[in-house]
Amino acid sequence: MKQAVKRLVLIVSGKGGVGKTTFARLLVDTYHTRKIQASLFDADGQVGGLARTYQDLGVLFYDLRQERERDTLLNSIDTDKAVILHDLPGGSRFEISKIIDTGDGRSVEGFLTALTENHVRLTLVHLLDHEIESAQSVGQYLETFGTDLVDHVAVLNLRESRDLRNDFPYWYGHEVSGNAVTVKRESASSLRAVWKSPCPVSTRPPAPRSTP
16 A cells, blocks of 8 residues: 655745745644644754644644754654645754754755655745845755755735835846836746745746846
8 A cells, every 4th residue: 555645845945034934924824724634843943933833732842043953954754644734934944954964955855855755745834025145045955956856835925015026036037228127028827826825735836037
């Protein structure tokens, strides 16, 4: 009998303040409403917002930046739950690369191999705001993790947005003329995942079209 594949969901961004924890809370609510059995982790230590809000649902907390606690991420896949959700702090790409691999932020081959051998599929949920650093973060994660063993979902935080296309020029692609930044209209259709799509199980958006 073929073993069921579990889903490891990591909420990530190389930039802080983009809404990772807010979106993680939406996912927790979605899992709870749909009665999806999920293991929940807050990797920002005791100060993490997910652990403070959902302690009654059994959210466990650890600090991914601490060497003695970092293995919690990989060890969490040893569960009978179908989904394992981690709300990660900003800049976690380097910390993940330290669990098994070189720690340079560019190699996670050992980490991905361990997931595959344990029948776990990884989903990276990238949170973006309108600033260039969050769009660049998606490209960095794509380069490090690839797409063969990983599903990538981009979530645009519309909290301060009035015009989706114009407010995310570094995601849609842009042109610079003097001090003005304008969106390339022909690239605006490339977006597939937005804030209103909270379930990251199977959506795979295209790579971002950003210009440093």
